[in-house]
Amino acid sequence: MTERERITKAYELAKExxxxxxxxxxxxxxxxxxxxxxxxxxxxxxxTGFENPDAQLTGGIQATGNYPGKAKTPEQLRRxxxxxxxxxxxxxxxxxHAIYAETHGEKVERDELxxxxxxxxxxxxxxxxxxxxxxxxxxxxxxxxDGFTLAHQDDEIRNFWIRHCIASRKIxxxxxxxxxxxxxxxxxxPDGYKDIPVDRTAPRERLKDSLDKIFAVEIDxxxxxxxxxxxxxxxxSESYVVGSNEFYMGYATANKKLLCLDAGHFxxxxxxxxxxxxxxxxxxxxxxxxxxxxxxxxxxxxxxxDELIAIAQELVxxxxxxxxxxxxDFFDASINRIAAWVIGTRNMRKxxxxxxxxxxxxxxxxxxEGDYTSRLAVLEEMKTTPLxxxxxxxxxxxxxxxxxxxxxxxxxxxKDVLLxx
Ligand code: RNT
Ligand code: ZN
Numbered sequence: 001m002t003e004r005e006r007i008t009k010a011y012e013l014a015k016e017x018x019x020x021x022x023x024x025x026x027x028x029x030x031x032x033x034x035x036x037x038x039x040x041x042x043x044x045x046x047x048t049g050f051e052n053p054d055a056q057l058t059g060g061i062q063a064t065g066n067y068p069g070k071a072k073t074p075e076q077l078r079r080x081x082x083x084x085x086x087x088x089x090x091x092x093x094x095x096x097h098a099i100y101a102e103t104h105g106e107k108v109e110r111d112e113l114x115x116x117x118x119x120x121x122x123x124x125x126x127x128x129x130x131x132x133x134x135x136x137x138x139x140x141x142x143x144x145x146d147g148f149t150l151a152h153q154d155d156e157i158r159n160f161w162i163r164h165c166i167a168s169r170k171i172x173x174x175x176x177x178x179x180x181x182x183x184x185x186x187x188x189x190p191d192g193y194k195d196i197p198v199d200r201t202a203p204r205e206r207l208k209d210s211l212d213k214i215f216a217v218e219i220d221x222x223x224x225x226x227x228x229x230x231x232x233x234x235x236x237s238e239s240y241v242v243g244s245n246e247f248y249m250g251y252a253t254a255n256k257k258l259l260c261l262d263a264g265h266f267x268x269x270x271x272x273x274x275x276x277x278x279x280x281x282x283x284x285x286x287x288x289x290x291x292x293x294x295x296x297x298x299x300x301x302x303x304x305x306d307e308l309i310a311i312a313q314e315l316v317x318x319x320x321x322x323x324x325x326x327x328x329d330f331f332d333a334s335i336n337r338i339a340a341w342v343i344g345t346r347n348m349r350k351x352x353x354x355x356x357x358x359x360x361x362x363x364x365x366x367x368x369e370g371d372y373t374s375r376l377a378v379l380e381e382m383k384t385t386p387l388x389x390x391x392x393x394x395x396x397x398x399x400x401x402x403x404x405x406x407x408x409x410x411x412x413x414x415k416d417v418l419l420x421x
Contacts, residue, residue, distance in 0.1 A: 003402075007393050007396050007402070010386070010392070011389050011390060011393035013386070013389065014386035014389035014390050014393075017385060017386055018357055018385065018386075018390075021362070021385075022359050023358070023359050025357065027356075028353060028356035028357050028390070029353075029393075029394050032090060032349060032353045032356055033089070033090050033394075034091055035091065035321055035326065035349070035352055036092065036093050036131070036325075036326065037090065037092055037093070037326050037328065037349060038092070038093040038095040038131075038133050038325065038326065038327040038328065039081065039084070039085070039088075039092055039094055039095060039341060039345060040095045040328050040329055040331075041081070041095060041096050041097065041100055042331055043330060043331050043337055043340050043344075044070070044071045044077045044080050044081065044337055044338075044341070045070050045071045045077060045337075046063035046070060046333045046337075047061065047063055047097075047331055048070075048099075049098075049100050049101075049137065050073070050101065050102065051099045051103075053072070055099070055140050056140060058140050058141075058144065058145065059139025059140060059144060059190035059234070060147075060192075060235040060237050061139070061190075061234065061235070062235060063299075063331040063332070063333045064333060064334060065332060065333035065334025065335070067334055067335055067336060068421075069336070069337070069417075069419060070333070070337060070421075071337075072421065074102050074120060076421065078120075078124050079417070080337065080338050081341075082128075083409075083410075083413050083417075084341040084342050085128070087342045087400060087406040087409060088341070088342055088345045088346055088349070088400070089346070089349060089395055089398050090398075092130055092345075093130050093131040093132065093133055094121075094130060094131075094133070095132075095133040095134070095135070095328075096118070096132060096133065096135070097134075097137045098110060098113055098136050098137040098164070098167075098168050099137040099140065100121070101117035101118060102117055102118070102119075102120050102121075103117055110136075110160075110164040111160050111164045112167070113167045113168070113171060114167070114170075115170065115174035125175075126178065130179075131179050131181035131182075131183065132175040132179060132183055133172075133175075133185070133325070133327065134172040134175060134185045134186075135168070135186050135187075136164050136165045136167075136187060138150065138161055138164065138165075138187075138188070138190065139189075139190050143160055147191065147193070147194075147237060148203070148242075149161040149190065149191055150162065150189050150207050150210035150211070150214075151189070151191040151206045152206070153202070153203075153206070158206065161189075162213050162214055165210075165214040166213075166217050168185060169185050169214070169217065169226065170217075170219070172185040172223070173220070174223075176220075176222065176223030177223050182222060182225050183223070184224075184225045184226075184227055184287055184325045184327070185224055186227040186258075186287055186289075186327075187211070187226070187227070187229065188228075188231075188260070189207075189242070189243055190234055190237060191237070191241070191242040192233070192234060192239075192241035193237060193239050193240040194237065194238055194239060196239045197240045200240060203242040204247055207243060207247070208251065211255075215255065225258055225285065225325075226257050226258060227252075227257060227258035227260045227286075227287040228243070228251055228257055228259065229243070229248065229265070229287075230245040230247065230248040230249070230260075230262075230265060231262065231264075231297065232244065232266055232267060232297075233297070245265075245266065248260075249282075253283055256283075256284065257283070258283065258284075258285045258287050259279055259283050259286050260287040260327075261279070261288055262289035262291055262297075262329055263288075263289065263290055263291045263292065263293060263311070264291045264293035264296075264297035264299060265289075265297060271307050272288070272311060273307060273310035273311045273313070274310075274314075276314045276315065276318065277314060277318050277320075280320055280323065284323060285323045285324065285325065286320075286323065287324075287325045287327055288311070288324060288325065288326050288327060289327055290302055290311065290327070290328050290348055291329045291330045292308075299329065299331050301330050301332050301335070301340045301343050301344045302328065302330060302343075302347050303347055304347045304350055304351060304354075308347060308348070308351045309351050309354055309355065311351065312348075312352045312355035313355040315352070315355070316352070316358070316360070317360055328344055336410055336414055336418070338413065338414075338418075339410045342410065350391055353387065353390065353391060357382075357385065357387065357390065359378070359382075363375055363379065
C-alpha cells in the first residue's frame with residue numbers, strides 16, 4: 001500500500017466513526033483550513049529583533065536556551081519563516097514587533113519608525129498572500145530600563161513611548177491598507193514594581209492617560225484593530241503590574257478595544273479557556289496569545305494539552321471564531337526554532353480540528369436534559385476518536401508533510417542552513 005492509499009483508507013474509516021456521532025468530517029476540514037493563525041516572528045530569534053545586534057531582552061520576559069542557528073538578519077528570519085510556514089497547514093498571518101524594523105544600518109529611534117521600515121516585510125507578506133499583525137516594542141531599550149514605559153512618572157519618557165505606540169499604529173495601518181486585511185496591533189508594556197508599592201493608583205492613572213492619547217489618533221478599523229494585553233506578574237514586576245487584568249478588561253470594555261488574553265498571564269489555576277465566554281459578553285473581539293506556562297509564565301512551545309483543546313472548544317462551541325484573532329506567543333531557544341513554530345502552530349490547528357470534530361449539538365442536548373453522565377461519557381469517548389487519520393488526510397491534500405516527514409525536513413534545513421550561520 002502506498003502512503004497515500006494508507007492515509008486515504010484510514011481517513012475513510014475515520015469518517016465512518018465520526019459519522020456515527022453525527023459529525024460531518026468534510027465540513028470540519030473545510031472550516032479548519034480558513035481559520036487564520038498569526039505566527040509570532042519572535043520565536044525565530046529569541047525576541048532579539050534587528051535594532052541592535054547585541055540587544056538584551058528586558059521587560060521581564062526571557063528566552064532560555066542557546067540552540068544554534070538563530071536568525072540574525074531579516075533575510076534569515078524570512079527564510080526560516082518560509083520553511084516553517086511550508087510545514088504548517090491552513091491560513092496563516094505573521095505577527096511582527098517594532099524591533100523587527102529594517103533601517104539598513106541607520107539609527108532610527110522607536111518614536112521615529114515609519115511604514116517604509118517595514119516595506120520588505122510587506123512585500124514578503126504580499127508575495128505569500130498573508131496578513132500582518134503588529135506590536136509596539138516597549139522593552140529592551142534604555143528608556144525602559146527602570147521597568148516603566150507608558151506609566152512612567154517622567155513625562156519625557158512617557159511621551160516617547162506614547163509616540164512609539166502611535167507610530168506603531170500607523171505602521172499597522174499601512175499593513176492593513178497594503179495587504180487588504182486589518183492588522184491587529186497589540187499594546188503590551190512591562191511596567192510594574194518588583195517590591196510592594198505604596199502608590200498603586202498613580203501609575204494606573206498615567207497608563208490610562210497614555211492609552212487615551214495613543215488611541216486618540218483615529219485609524220480606520222478596516223486597516224487596524226487595537227488590542228491591549230494584561231499580565232499578572234513579570235520578572236522584576238512580581239509585586240505589582242500596572243496593566244493588570246482588571247485594568248485592561250475595564251479599558252477594553254469602556255473604549256471598545258480588543259482584549260488580549262495570554263494563556264500565561266494569569267494565576268496558575270486560572271485558564272483563559274474559561275475567560276473567553278465571559279469577556280465576549282463585553283468586548284466585540286479578542287486577541288489570543290496562545291502560550292504554555294509551565295509553573296509560571298514560561299512561554300513554552302504550545303502542545304496539544306487539555307487547555308489548548310479547551311481554548312479551541314470554546315471558540316468553536318461559542319461560535320466565537322469570527323470575533324477572535326488567534327496569535328501565538330512562545331519563545332523557546334533550547335530547541336530548533338523552526339520546529340518550535342511548526343509544533344506549536346500545528347498543535348493550535350490540530351486542536352481546532354479536534355473541536356470541530358465534536359458532536360456539539362448532541363452534547364448540548366445531553367446537558368440540557370441534565371444527563372451529565374452521558375455528557376462525561378461522550379466527552380471521554382471523543383478523546384480517542386481517530387483525529388490523526390483526519391489530520392493526516394487534511395495535510396496530505398494540502399501538500400503539507402505528515403508526521404515524521406516534516407521533522408526530516410527541519411533536520412535537513414538545520415544541516416544545510418542553520419548550522420552554517
Ligand atoms: C509578555 C507578553 C508579550 C510578549 C511579546 C513579545 O509577557 O506576553 O505579548 O511576549 O509581545
Ligand atoms: Zn503575550
